[in-house]
Amino acid sequence: MEFSAHAERALDTALARGAAYADVRFERARTERIEVRNGEVADLRDAHSEGFGLRALVDGAWGFAACARFDDTSLDAAAARAVAMARAGAAASRQRIGTIPLEAYVDRYVTPLERDPAGVPLGERVALLLEAEAGVHSAPSIAVGRAWIDLWRTDKEFYSTIGSRIAQTIYQSGGAISALAVGDGDSQVRMWPGDRGLYFGGGWEAIELAELRENAARIGEEAHQLLSAPQCPSGTMDVILGGSQVSLQIHESCGHAAELDRIMGWEANFSGTSFLDPAERGKLRYGSPIVTIEIDNTMPRGFATVGFDDEGTKSVRADIIRDGMLVGFESSRDTAGQIGAASTSCVRAESWEYVPMIRMCNLNLLPGDVPFEHLFDDVRDGVYMEANRSWSIDDRRLNFQFGTQIGWEIKHGKRGRMLKNPTYGGVTPAFWNSCDAIADAASWFEWGTPNCGKGEPMQTGRTTQAAAPARFRNVAVGVGYGR
Amino acid sequence: MDAEARRALAARVLERSRADATEAIVTSDHRALTRFTHEFVHQNVDVENVAIRVRAIVDGRTGVASTNAGDDAAIDAVVRRAIEIAAFAPRPAEVPVLAPYASLAAPPAAYVDATAAATAEQRAGVAAAIFDQAASNGCWCSGYVTTSDGGVTIATTAGADASFDGTECGANVKMTAGDSTGFAECYAPDTLVLDGAALGARAAQKARTSADPIAVEPGEWTVILEPAAFGELAAFLATHFSAQSYDEGSSFLSGRLGERVMATGVTIRDDYAHPLHPDAPFDYEGNPKARLALIEDGVARNLLTDSAWARKLGRPNTGHGLPAPNAQGPFPLDLVIEPGSPSLDELIAGTKRGLLVTRLWYVRIVDQRRTILTGMTRDGTFLIVDGKIARGVRNLRFNQSLVDALGTCTFANEQHRTGGYSYALVAPAVKFDRFTFASTTAY
Numbered sequence: 001m002e003f004s005a006h007a008e009r010a011l012d013t014a015l016a017r018g019a020a021y022a023d024v025r026f027e028r029a030r031t032e033r034i035e036v037r038n039g040e041v042a043d044l045r046d047a048h049s050e051g052f053g054l055r056a057l058v059d060g061a062w063g064f065a066a067c068a069r070f071d072d073t074s075l076d077a078a079a080a081r082a083v084a085m086a087r088a089g090a091a092a093s094r095q096r097i098g099t100i101p102l103e104a105y106v107d108r109y110v111t112p113l114e115r116d117p118a119g120v121p122l123g124e125r126v127a128l129l130l131e132a133e134a135g136v137h138s139a140p141s142i143a144v145g146r147a148w149i150d151l152w153r154t155d156k157e158f159y160s161t162i163g164s165r166i167a168q169t170i171y172q173s174g175g176a177i178s179a180l181a182v183g184d185g186d187s188q189v190r191m192w193p194g195d196r197g198l199y200f201g202g203g204w205e206a207i208e209l210a211e212l213r214e215n216a217a218r219i220g221e222e223a224h225q226l227l228s229a230p231q232c233p234s235g236t237m238d239v240i241l242g243g244s245q246v247s248l249q250i251h252e253s254c255g256h257a258a259e260l261d262r263i264m265g266w267e268a269n270f271s272g273t274s275f276l277d278p279a280e281r282g283k284l285r286y287g288s289p290i291v292t293i294e295i296d297n298t299m300p301r302g303f304a305t306v307g308f309d310d311e312g313t314k315s316v317r318a319d320i321i322r323d324g325m326l327v328g329f330e331s332s333r334d335t336a337g338q339i340g341a342a343s344t345s346c347v348r349a350e351s352w353e354y355v356p357m358i359r360m361c362n363l364n365l366l367p368g369d370v371p372f373e374h375l376f377d378d379v380r381d382g383v384y385m386e387a388n389r390s391w392s393i394d395d396r397r398l399n400f401q402f403g404t405q406i407g408w409e410i411k412h413g414k415r416g417r418m419l420k421n422p423t424y425g426g427v428t429p430a431f432w433n434s435c436d437a438i439a440d441a442a443s444w445f446e447w448g449t450p451n452c453g454k455g456e457p458m459q460t461g462r463t464t465q466a467a468a469p470a471r472f473r474n475v476a477v478g479v480g481y482g483r
Numbered sequence: 484m485d486a487e488a489r490r491a492l493a494a495r496v497l498e499r500s501r502a503d504a505t506e507a508i509v510t511s512d513h514r515a516l517t518r519f520t521h522e523f524v525h526q527n528v529d530v531e532n533v534a535i536r537v538r539a540i541v542d543g544r545t546g547v548a549s550t551n552a553g554d555d556a557a558i559d560a561v562v563r564r565a566i567e568i569a570a571f572a573p574r575p576a577e578v579p580v581l582a583p584y585a586s587l588a589a590p591p592a593a594y595v596d597a598t599a600a601a602t603a604e605q606r607a608g609v610a611a612a613i614f615d616q617a618a619s620n621g622c623w624c625s626g627y628v629t630t631s632d633g634g635v636t637i638a639t640t641a642g643a644d645a646s647f648d649g650t651e652c653g654a655n656v657k658m659t660a661g662d663s664t665g666f667a668e669c670y671a672p673d674t675l676v677l678d679g680a681a682l683g684a685r686a687a688q689k690a691r692t693s694a695d696p697i698a699v700e701p702g703e704w705t706v707i708l709e710p711a712a713f714g715e716l717a718a719f720l721a722t723h724f725s726a727q728s729y730d731e732g733s734s735f736l737s738g739r740l741g742e743r744v745m746a747t748g749v750t751i752r753d754d755y756a757h758p759l760h761p762d763a764p765f766d767y768e769g770n771p772k773a774r775l776a777l778i779e780d781g782v783a784r785n786l787l788t789d790s791a792w793a794r795k796l797g798r799p800n801t802g803h804g805l806p807a808p809n810a811q812g813p814f815p816l817d818l819v820i821e822p823g824s825p826s827l828d829e830l831i832a833g834t835k836r837g838l839l840v841t842r843l844w845y846v847r848i849v850d851q852r853r854t855i856l857t858g859m860t861r862d863g864t865f866l867i868v869d870g871k872i873a874r875g876v877r878n879l880r881f882n883q884s885l886v887d888a889l890g891t892c893t894f895a896n897e898q899h900r901t902g903g904y905s906y907a908l909v910a911p912a913v914k915f916d917r918f919t920f921a922s923t924t925a926y
Contacts, residue, residue, distance in 0.1 A: 042810040045547035066530040088603035089524030182732035268625035269657040480849040
């Protein structure tokens with residue numbers, strides 16, 4: 001463990017200054033971004049960042065200080081600042097929330113990966129993107145083609161005053177292509193894979209699985225065709241959502257709603273609260289009986305999969321919605337303790353600079369038993385929508401409106417003509433209760449999101465919502481265009 | 484870290500580089516934030532960092548690498564990596580040109596010593612004053628108090644040597660009173676604005692006034708957006724002023740420079756020297772920022788460029804570059820919407836039937852080219868009847884073209900610095916004659 005001496009000093013200082021408990025997380029992160037835009041390498045950078053963040057608990061209140069220097073003076077100063085802030089917070093506070101953890105771990109975790117991105121020559125990465133981006137210019141209306149790759153490697157060490165010593169190496173990778181078609185006063189975008197790209201916990205295999213070159217021409221052609229496609233109709237009708245859009249639907253209307261810090265008002269001034277109440281656990285019907293959503297922070301390919309979260313809790317699986325009923329929440333140690341539950345290991349910090357907080361991690365809708373092509377069978381009048389373009393939901397996670405990049409008319413069980421500007425809206429529990437079919441495991445995929453925002457200062461989280469396409473009955477369609 | 488130390492760090496980068504041309508961006512950052520809910524502090528953070536970004540140009544090719552370690556070995560490594568990366572980049576049609584030296588003057592009062600020296604106890608004191616307001620008004624509160632100081636230095640082998648230091652502080656509070664909520668915020672370089680009692684009282688008053696909200700029918704309404712709400716919307720204009728989006732056709736302005744695009748009276752500027760939001764007088768390439776009107780009395784006047792887009796379109800470089808190279812294109816970091824004549828009270832008094840909106844939430848693009856946006860009202864939405872605030876209403880979802888709304892609007896006479904989801908700007912309250920709501924909520 002590289003930072004053990006530094007950790008010992010910082011934690012000793014925190015205890016000497018009066019902390020009842022302290023933990024410290026050292027991180028060294030390497031981030032590579034390559035983006036090709038209209039034939040040119042618009043972004044090619046390699047970022048290295050390292051530092052530590054120390055949490056101190058004093059009289060039931062937390063303080064957090066972070067610093068990028070590792071000399072003794074800086075370690076001591078950061079520990080002292082964290083303790084001073086905790087003490088100032090405790091003096092102003094009229095409640096106490098912080099508790100000392102009971103379990104310590106000594107362990108090591110490394111993300112399983114098939115191919116370390118470091119073994120893929122930079123020239124090969126750039127060439128792949130140049131070729132893929134060139135491919136999206138498959139129609140004359142394509143004004144902007146883009147192709148990009150993001151690669152992360154994070155080495156972190158966690159130490160606590162109760163004896164935890166945890167080392168982790170986390171690999172995360174992803175990439176995408178997109179095409180923007182412009183014509184006749186309109187612009188239309190298509191992206192692949194899904195609407196954010198293909199991102200997961202792992203290595204270069206994520207980029208290979210994305211098949212960027214293989215799908216480039218089709219994406220460009222679809223963007224072009226959308227310019228002249230008919231507008232999505234409005235009205236109440238059945239909707240089939242593609243897997244990545246179901247993933248987004250889970251993220252916004254289940255994932256954030258079930259974060260226990262929101263429910264307790266910790267995000268009220270910014271990200272909002274939730275329509276859920278801990279007292280409704282086991283009583284609230286969230287969705288139809290085929291809807292089961294679970295946390296799985298141990299899953300292969302999970303974008304948020306780690307061995308331990310950023311407050312030192314071992315990763316777990318836990319139910320949030322079981323057979324349509326609300327049964328649990330995404331939680332930290334402090335928030336779970338308030339409702340007499342165990343932490344669901346959902347605490348993450350964006351980097352060493354950020355305080356750990358509850359984040360949506362891997363939260364998945366379990367697959368159903370209907371082959372994808374049979375979802376259409378008994379839809380008399382509806383729309384199949386793929387790939388998110390617009391997303392908005394109220395600050396209690398009830399009233400939502402989403403738009404997708406592309407849609408297809410469904411008439412009498414058959415997928416028909418392409419539609420542009422599909423939008424739909426609804427209210428969370430009613431919508432999930434209208435879900436009457438989920439495609440089977442053959443079309444279930446670990447969709448990752450690289451840019452989930454929450455917290456103040458804002459933190460960007462990486463999260464997976466695995467999902468398969470699903471069918472929803474009697475949905476308000478066309479709402480985004482005022483009809 | 485002060486400007487001199489950042490300059491010394493940048494100079495070490497340039498000295499160690501064997502690239503044809505090199506740029507160093509050194510940023511120093513110290514930020515602290517105290518966050519609270521239900522009258523306790525649940526998050527209290529203090530973070531320091533210094534980052535170095537190196538852009539190396541070799542045979543016309545560009546490589547970028549960054550680090551936050553400042554020792555000689557780390558600097559050698561980051562320079563070497565930037566040069567290595569450049570070798571793998573294709574040679575672009577135009578060789579990038581780095582910024583030369585320019586005489587630059589920072590706007591006054593951008594850096595306030597008292598803000599840089601603010602303590603956790605001071606922030607907790609502001610929070611405690613808000614707690615008192617919550618208790619005395621029968622509410623619970625949630626919000627934050629933040630103070631920060633930092634700076635940026637950009638040096639190039641072409642001679643640029645630009646530095647700026649600034650301070651920021653701010654607070655926001657949401658008060659919840661049974662079935663209603665209220666909101667207030669303040670932002671400035673100087674901690675003098677951090678009046679917890681006043682902020683708490685304003686948010687609590689809104690929460691209490693909007694108690695027992697009624698549902699109103701969605702549809703077309705006359706709407707007055709307070710600055711915090713209007714700022715959330717106006718932020719979505721930012722990308723439309725970019726020469727890149729203009730040229731590529733994704734901006735509503737594409738092909739319309741010189742035309743009337745909004746109502747007379749709408750003037751939108753980018754102004755780094757506005758006293759409510761003083762910012763660096765140079766962009767992230769080290770070039771001087773122009774203070775210019777983008778929309779003037781409703782007419783599209785100017786586009787924003789960086790060095791690459793200025794050359795590409797044969798236009799002047801307005802100094803709105805983000806760290807280069809980048810895929811985003813030029814961007815305005817200091818949008819200012821000019822005020823009108825009437826006060827906010829007069830706008831309300833002149834409204835026979837309408838809605839007053841304190842704040843918006845989760846605003847997103849439905850249609851980029853047509854500037855159709857969707858989002859929700861939150862934290863204080865009121866019915867106006869016969870020029871008076873009648874009562875609170877339940878929150879609504881809107882779907883509205885922002886440019887269409889700015890075709891018939893009136894601004895209030897007082898500008899405010901807004902916080903926003905991720906983008907700060909200077910804006911007054913605005914009255915839109917027509918604003919379309921699509922649905923309502925249960926609260």
